[in-house]
Amino acid sequence: MEQINIYSAEEVVSRIYVEDGMEMLEACLKPYEHVFVVMDANVAMNCPVAYEMSQMMNRHGVPGMLVDVSEEAKCMETVMDICGWLLENGADRDALVLGVGGGITTDMVGFAASLYKRGVRCAYVPTTLLAQVDAAIGGKTGVNFGGYKNMLGTICQPEFTYICPQVLESLPMEAFQAGAAEMLKTFIIEDNGNYQEAVRLLKDLADDFVAICQGATLSDGEARWPEVLLPRLAELTPLIAAAARVKAGVVSRDQFETGERRKLNLGHTFGHAIESLAHRHRNDIDHGHAVALGMVYAAQLAEKLELAEPGFAAAIERDLDSCLLLIFNPYSIQDMAEAMTKDKKAEGGKVHFILPRAVGDVVVCDMAVEDVVALF
Ligand code: GLY
Numbered sequence: 001m002e003q004i005n006i007y008s009a010e011e012v013v014s015r016i017y018v019e020d021g022m023e024m025l026e027a028c029l030k031p032y033e034h035v036f037v038v039m040d041a042n043v044a045m046n047c048p049v050a051y052e053m054s055q056m057m058n059r060h061g062v063p064g065m066l067v068d069v070s071e072e073a074k075c076m077e078t079v080m081d082i083c084g085w086l087l088e089n090g091a092d093r094d095a096l097v098l099g100v101g102g103g104i105t106t107d108m109v110g111f112a113a114s115l116y117k118r119g120v121r122c123a124y125v126p127t128t129l130l131a132q133v134d135a136a137i138g139g140k141t142g143v144n145f146g147g148y149k150n151m152l153g154t155i156c157q158p159e160f161t162y163i164c165p166q167v168l169e170s171l172p173m174e175a176f177q178a179g180a181a182e183m184l185k186t187f188i189i190e191d192n193g194n195y196q197e198a199v200r201l202l203k204d205l206a207d208d209f210v211a212i213c214q215g216a217t218l219s220d221g222e223a224r225w226p227e228v229l230l231p232r233l234a235e236l237t238p239l240i241a242a243a244a245r246v247k248a249g250v251v252s253r254d255q256f257e258t259g260e261r262r263k264l265n266l267g268h269t270f271g272h273a274i275e276s277l278a279h280r281h282r283n284d285i286d287h288g289h290a291v292a293l294g295m296v297y298a299a300q301l302a303e304k305l306e307l308a309e310p311g312f313a314a315a316i317e318r319d320l321d322s323c324l325l326l327i328f329n330p331y332s333i334q335d336m337a338e339a340m341t342k343d344k345k346a347e348g349g350k351v352h353f354i355l356p357r358a359v360g361d362v363v364v365c366d367m368a369v370e371d372v373v374a375l376f
């Protein structure tokens with residue numbers, strides 16, 4: 001089992017375990033006397049991990065709660081439901097709350113744990129690729145509020161994050177693609193030779209998926225991994241571990257996002273604008289495709305500012321397209337600019353744009369949105 005640490009002032013504040021299989025989870029939980037499990041109800045219905053976990057919980061008499069998970073349910077009411085359930089079940093200050101699900105689940109469970117009795121410990125079993133490479137690492141917790149995403153939240157490190165790529169076998173392809181976009185984002189921020197390898201594998205998997213599931217598209221909400229491709233999930237393990245290492249390093253250097261951690265928002269400034277416009281117009285553009293488009297705009301902006309070599313944005317676009325991560329963006333730069341200025345990350349009229357100068361070399365530029373529009 002690979003262990004990756006997150007440090008604060010040279011102390012380990014969170015551990016990430018990457019392991020093919022769920023067997024080691026029980027050993028990871030052994031030091032904690034009072035464990036409370038909060039699981040996404042959809043994971044409980046569809047994910048093989050749920051069966052293994054329920055057996056383990058029964059053996060140890062661990063209480064479990066199921067939560068309905070969606071962007072709408074990512075709110076204070078659900079957090080209060082979790083806190084109420086912990087109280088009813090006698091959770092004390094020594095409790096460990098284990099969140100099992102995707103990023104919405106781990107964000108809400110971490111937030112509830114950070115509030116309950118002024119803060120109890122939490123740990124995560126992320127069940128989506130996005131949560132495995134990003135959301136369940138680094139301690140950001142939160143819920144949507146006042147019409148804005150993640151407006152209320154805390155930064156509170158989980159004791160550990162247990163990453164098992166096999167749990168992805170029940171993940172819809174659309175959600176898989178969202179994680180694939182975040183994985184490539186991570187390697188554009190810090191390459192270590194992983195970017196090209198990730199593009200190769202993700203392209204290969206996308207090609208196989210299309211060849212096997214003739215007629216299904218990757219963004220079809222129902223499309224799932226075909227059985228013959230399941231053994232290939234293990235090929236993702238080294239890349240998931242590499243992405244987790246990059247994120248753990250960034251968070252160790254800047255836990256509270258005063259500088260370097262902002263780089264993890266590569267693709268998200270434009271991407272969130274596209275997502276919020278799509279939400280407003282009831283268009284179906286999911287997070288992964290919005291972030292992929294956002295990375296192309298960020299690369300184009302870097303070129304326009306002469307930070308990146310001519311042709312860099314086109315190369316990124318080709319790579320993302322080969323992994324079937326790119327779709328048509330129906331929104332103009334003016335539409336996106338309006339949405340960006342409403343983003344909570346706009347500070348003093350300026351927005352942090354994360355700009356790639358090359359693969360593995362990303363800078364943060366604070367720019368007025370009007371200046372960006374003028375360049376496009
Ligand atoms: N998801 C970006 C971060 O954790 O900072």
